Amino acid sequence: MLTPKEAADFLRAHDGYLILTHKSPDGDTLGCAGALCRMLRGLGKRAALLRNAEVTQTYAPYVDGLWAPDDYAAETVVSVDIASENLFPKNAEAYAGRVDLSIDHHPGNSNFARLNCVYPERAACGEILCEIAEELGMLNAETALPLYVAVSTDTGCFVYSNVTANTHRVAAKLFETGIDYRPVNKRLFRTKTKKRLALEGHLLSELEFFDGGRIVVVQLPLALQRELGVTEEDMDDLAALGGQVEGTDCSITMKERANGEWKISLRTGPRVNATQVCARFGGGGHRAASGCTLRDMTQEDVKRALVEACIEVAGDA
Amino acid sequence: MLTPKEAADFLRAHDGYLILTHKSPDGDTLGCAGALCRMLRGLGKRAALLRNAEVTQTYAPYVDGLWAPDDYAAETVVSVDIASENLFPKNAEAYAGRVDLSIDHHPGNSNFARLNCVYPERAACGEILCEIAEELGMLNAETALPLYVAVSTDTGCFVYSNVTANTHRVAAKLFETGIDYRPVNKRLFRTKTKKRLALEGHLLSELEFFDGGRIVVVQLPLALQRELGVTEEDMDDLAALGGQVEGTDCSITMKERANGEWKISLRTGPRVNATQVCARFGGGGHRAASGCTLRDMTQEDVKRALVEACIEVAGDA
Numbered sequence: 270m271l272t273p274k275e276a277a278d279f280l281r282a283h284d285g286y287l288i289l290t291h292k293s294p295d296g297d298t299l300g301c302a303g304a305l306c307r308m309l310r311g312l313g314k315r316a317a318l319l320r321n322a323e324v325t326q327t328y329a330p331y332v333d334g335l336w337a338p339d340d341y342a343a344e345t346v347v348s349v350d351i352a353s354e355n356l357f358p359k360n361a362e363a364y365a366g367r368v369d370l371s372i373d374h375h376p377g378n379s380n381f382a383r384l385n386c387v388y389p390e391r392a393a394c395g396e397i398l399c400e401i402a403e404e405l406g407m408l409n410a411e412t413a414l415p416l417y418v419a420v421s422t423d424t425g426c427f428v429y430s431n432v433t434a435n436t437h438r439v440a441a442k443l444f445e446t447g448i449d450y451r452p453v454n455k456r457l458f459r460t461k462t463k464k465r466l467a468l469e470g471h472l473l474s475e476l477e478f479f480d481g482g483r484i485v486v487v488q489l490p491l492a493l494q495r496e497l498g499v500t501e502e503d504m505d506d507l508a509a510l511g512g513q514v515e516g517t518d519c520s521i522t523m524k525e526r527a528n529g530e531w532k533i534s535l536r537t538g539p540r541v542n543a544t545q546v547c548a549r550f551g552g553g554g555h556r557a558a559s560g561c562t563l564r565d566m567t568q569e570d571v572k573r574a575l576v577e578a579c580i581e582v583a584g585d586a
Numbered sequence: 587m588l589t590p591k592e593a594a595d596f597l598r599a600h601d602g603y604l605i606l607t608h609k610s611p612d613g614d615t616l617g618c619a620g621a622l623c624r625m626l627r628g629l630g631k632r633a634a635l636l637r638n639a640e641v642t643q644t645y646a647p648y649v650d651g652l653w654a655p656d657d658y659a660a661e662t663v664v665s666v667d668i669a670s671e672n673l674f675p676k677n678a679e680a681y682a683g684r685v686d687l688s689i690d691h692h693p694g695n696s697n698f699a700r701l702n703c704v705y706p707e708r709a710a711c712g713e714i715l716c717e718i719a720e721e722l723g724m725l726n727a728e729t730a731l732p733l734y735v736a737v738s739t740d741t742g743c744f745v746y747s748n749v750t751a752n753t754h755r756v757a758a759k760l761f762e763t764g765i766d767y768r769p770v771n772k773r774l775f776r777t778k779t780k781k782r783l784a785l786e787g788h789l790l791s792e793l794e795f796f797d798g799g800r801i802v803v804v805q806l807p808l809a810l811q812r813e814l815g816v817t818e819e820d821m822d823d824l825a826a827l828g829g830q831v832e833g834t835d836c837s838i839t840m841k842e843r844a845n846g847e848w849k850i851s852l853r854t855g856p857r858v859n860a861t862q863v864c865a866r867f868g869g870g871g872h873r874a875a876s877g878c879t880l881r882d883m884t885q886e887d888v889k890r891a892l893v894e895a896c897i898e899v900a901g902d903a
Contacts, residue, residue: 427744427757428743428744428775429771430768432761434757434759437754437758437761441754442751445751450749451747459745459826461832463833466793467790470787470791473786474784474791512776513776513777514778514780515778515780516780
């Protein structure tokens with residue numbers, strides 16, 4: 270295990286960096302990659318990000334101009350916010366077994382890299398990168414902005430249970446570089462498209478409750494998605510919607526895919542182990558947040574199967 | 587103007603404290619009052635809060651057991667988060683002209699008190715109270731929890747534009763006392779009643795747009811409030827709802843009161859000075875968040891007057 274200082278020493282000693290981000294890239298992996306690349310270039314190194322085909326418009330501005338050209342000669346491979354090689358995007362699979370340094374905060378990190386700088390107590394990988402930036406003398410407005418994106422997105426803007434004193438200390442340091450965090454907050458946490466708001470309005474009026482009100486179900490059949498004309502981005506992170514209903518501790522979000530499959534996201538309180546529920550349907554995840562996919566079933570049957578599984582798993586506990 | 591250190595010296599030198607909070611009390615005024623009372627009692631002083639009839643269930647736990655009995659002998663009167671004597675609750679009007687120390691962060695503070703410790707650059711009055719607590723050696727888990735309520739509520743949990751490096755530094759210090767902020771965040775920022783969600787669902791489907799989509803209006807006539815059976819608490823902080831619509835930078839929330847008055851909350855981006863708009867109707871507040879009350883006008887006229895004022899103030903800038 271490398272400390273942030275040791276990771277900084279390693280980064281100062283090498284060159285020709287290729288930086289890997291995980292599939293379905295979020296603000297933490299992209300913010301960290303953007304910041305790390307700028308730090309290394311600031312030190313006069315060659316550095317670039319391996320292209321990630323799944324980057325959304327939300328995060329594209331923070332990694333703009335940093336992608337490696339096709340003929341990039343990688344000497345040193347660093348991954349950020351990646352827990353295991355299973356989470357590599359397709360075009361990163363060639364680097365399996367060849368990562369020199371992994372910087373990450375996932376408790377389940379598989380230590381797949383030659384050197385690992387992994388701190389599971391950090392809410393965001395961005396907190397570790399902030400320490401590394403300080404060690405490198407590279408904490409400035411250019412690196413602090415993507416790091417703020419990393420830290421704020423992985424904590425829901427400092428509201429999730431993973432926030433610690435260190436998270437706020439890091440945010441204070443990032444602000445001290447003079448960054449303007451306001452457009453970031455406005456864009457990432459305080460802006461919703463009219464379609465998204467219409468969708469939320471509809472879903473909130475159609476919530477269904479079971480098990481004495483403790484289980485809430487949010488349903489997005491294809492017909493509704495088409496009626497409202499919503500995109501995948503409009504439906505991003507909808508699992509949080511049901512979880513906020515007072516008195517519930519079990520929120521099932523059912524999204525129908527174009528092929529008729531139902532993608533299920535389950536969010537639970539301490540009473541129900543979400544991993545156990547989703548494992549019954551071949552899925553998995555964390556204790557409080559898991560997912561699975563159900564096939565060849567009607568909407569009613571999917572709903573019934575999941576509600577029953579939640580009740581049974583709660584009963585077994 | 588008193589510094590936090592001078593305010594701490596004053597507090598150490600006196601006794602028999604009565605602490606005033608503002609009408610329609612929020613997390614900042616109540617959190618500050620709760621923390622200040624506990625600090626003073628911790629120093630062996632007599633201290634209590636003047637009863638505030640409008641305290642909601644949301645914030646009641648943070649001021650529980652601190653209310654002054656009817657025969658309380660006040661020697662020293664301190665107000666927290668109160669910008670002017672107009673904002674005193676009814677039962678505090680007897681203390682107009684008799685406040686010894688005002689601790690506040692509103693730019694428009696009228697300096698109504700004998701001594702004023704006012705820092706408009708602070709996002710929450712709780713930030714100033716945190717400095718005072720440190721000066722008094724009274725920053726501990728008991729005082730830090732209500733201060734966290736103060737700072738987090740006035741910043742929407744660190745998402746609003748008023749957040750500064752100091753806000754995050756204060757949050758880190760509060761966390762370091764060992765408080766458990768998780769139930770606070772869950773309760774204040776991640777839980778909504780079923781009625782609240784139904785209300786939001788309804789309002790989101792009924793948004794009205796003006797000025798090429800830059801102004802959004804959210805309307806809560808009494809008839810709607812009665813139809814949905816919502817309480818004052820269900821309608822708390824609805825001003826944030828309209829402000830999140832993509833492409834808008836001016837959100838007007840109109841709430842009809844039982845007496846037919848319209849309570850207006852205005853949230854604006856840099857283009858429109860909310861204070862200037864609300865000042866036209868005898869109200870005030872901050873540049874990005876102000877309020878006012880309109881009387882003897884129809885819903886349509888209230889809406890038109892406010893939309894026009896926003897357009898004119900933007901034009902004058």
